[in-house]
Amino acid sequence: MPSPSAPDFSPEFTSELAELLAWRRDVRHFRKEPIGEDRVAELLAVAQLAPSVGNSQPWRFVRVRSAALRETLAGHADTEKAAAAAAMPDAERRSKYAALKLHGIREAPEVIAVFCDDATTTGFGLGAATMPETRAYSVVLAIHTLWLAARARGLGLGWVSIVEPGFVTDLLDVPASWRFIALLCLGHPLEPDVIPELERRGWQPRLDGSSNVSER
């Protein structure tokens, strides 16, 4: 239950939040130990504190419990990774790419596919008339909430996007109005690090953030 009056967050909390943001990683290396059903339920409840356009709450979480479905998803991601590698003209970049681990679908104790119900009537369409894509964006906000809540509990999350949305939608047999947003792996990270894995492995460093800000 939240506190009944508006909290003043302390400078210590703000600084610990900055630590959380700095240490949140996209995790692909997991230990196999399970998370526990209570914790999964708690995280999926916290995720739904996210904002959504018109309070439409269009997020739909599908926990992949079947070992066969999980293996099909892992094989599909591997195939898509190989296809992306083959399309890279630069040999050095291609071999760097091939060496990257891009998902932990086989090892993570929890695999969750996340969808957006584009046909939901919740929220009565408020805010989505000019920008229907804000429904999908709302789902992304819930995923980020889940990510931070997980990391605060010592858990890591990996967002896998090297999958074909149509493939996942068909495989998991969800309603036709559900748009695939993300495949998530959740579990205890093997080795936490403050530097993104893609930076450590020489793929792409952080930019100077000030170059991304301009004025009008």
Place this chain on the structure above:
Amino acid sequence: MPSPSAPDFSPEFTSELAELLAWRRDVRHFRKEPIGEDRVAELLAVAQLAPSVGNSQPWRFVRVRSAALRETLAGHADTEKAAAAAAMPDAERRSKYAALKLHGIREAPEVIAVFCDDATTTGFGLGAATMPETRAYSVVLAIHTLWLAARARGLGLGWVSIVEPGFVTDLLDVPASWRFIALLCLGHPLEPDVIPELERRGWQPRLDGSSNVSER
């Protein structure tokens, strides 16, 4: 600077994070006092700790400093709100909608338009071949990071989506490859509340979150 070794977040922090998530609101009522340049710069730097596909960091923040541009944006949002109201068949819902305040573009001390550079080569396309929309999703993650960092500092953020993306893009004269994601109002909230404004005003309550979770 983040701590050099992986932090263990305390149960107190986790519970304060839950407070932050519960008390984060979409804010449309602002006090006029300014935020301070240092704080704006700090928030825009923290926002860029967000994850992004292939570490592509495609977020582009445009601070709207011109009073004329701000008024044009406010007038445009008002026009779009009126058009959405006119399209509502149900009279009761239409009058409820008309009574809602949907943006604080005129009062907020800071107005920021956020774009996604779909043509960025940063990140070398990793993860975006199968799902190019993950670039826009990365920008949404940065907006949410900004949102939480602002709320932790007692500031409120409002995401305005009742605007036509093409209108904002033309008005702010950004590069052709920039996709409009959000118009943000940032400032001191007039009256913090734990209940979303759309719920307080009888538009749309929260759902029972468990109905959004299924298994396969």
